Amino acid sequence: MTDLAFDNAPVGLIVLEQRIIRRCNLQFARIFGDTVAALTDLPVFDLYPSPDDFARIGETLQRIDPAQDYYSDERIMRRRTGELFWCRVRGQSVTPDQPFHSGVWSFADLSDDRPVVSLTPRERDVAILTCRGLSAKEIGKQLGLSYRTIETHRAHLLTKFEARKLPELVAKLSGMPF
Template identity: 65%
Template sequence: MTQMDLAFMYAPTGLALTENRIVRQCNLRFAEMFGAEVDSFRDMPLERLYPSLKDYEKVAHVGGDILRETGRYEDERIMRRLDGDMFWCRVRGTSLTPDDPFRQGVWSFADLSAERPVVELTPRERDVAILTCQGKTSKEIGLTLGLSYRTVEAHRARLLQKFGARKLPELVAKFSGMPI
């Protein structure tokens, strides 16, 4: 193994080389994070590591536009290990072919589950959580979602309970993964 091969294989963050959203090569940390041996991921569609087909397609739509413009993309999202467990992951990537952004890429994956556990939310709770993080009031959220502000407050109360937060600023900090 060359020094470059060793650096790739033993990097402290998960790394994957992809072609058309298929893993062609990954390192030890990537394999450990997603729960199998390195060779298990060769030629695996990335779709298998997303919670759903909808999530996979959404990232392609949003990320593809940004990759075409800048050649780079990053976000934090929920990913799925091969055993089905969900976890928060910071994903950063560079397209080697920005005109065809997913043809070839280099991606890094960092497991955030220690700082940000996955909490099951209903679709409506997720909507309220996102708008809360955008600084919207209960009345503004109600107008946006077609709900009464009291219903929004009920959703927020459930979110506070699910996340073990006492007040909205603490809840927002937990959503964003910031230390409290």
């Protein structure tokens, strides 16, 4: 029964060991545009839009408090065809003292609600932190940048997403109607 639930879950599921996909379900294969067999034993690196994104997420995962239940974010990933798309990722390590040793992760495709707009890695960071409700000063402190630099990145985001004000930008970034 466990295999039936895992294989046919309505959300993409994977089991990772050292950031290599050891097992995935049918929905994960559909989301990433390949077969279960082709994705099994694939380094998850191959599904990131860039080496920088892979490294940044890896660094973030290593800083997570082991007592925290699970990790969750929304990020851009890459299908096997090369197409970029927004994805909600949730998961946890089953070996908290070694975050990459073994983990279980879920993936939900958000592309119907959130189109991909070409962003620099820094714009992506600012967009994510803006959606979390952080002020320009708080984002600047977290990223080691001045709040004026953050405001410049936000101005670029407003233009790219054709938003007039910050609340409209947040709505567009989060896939909410405005």
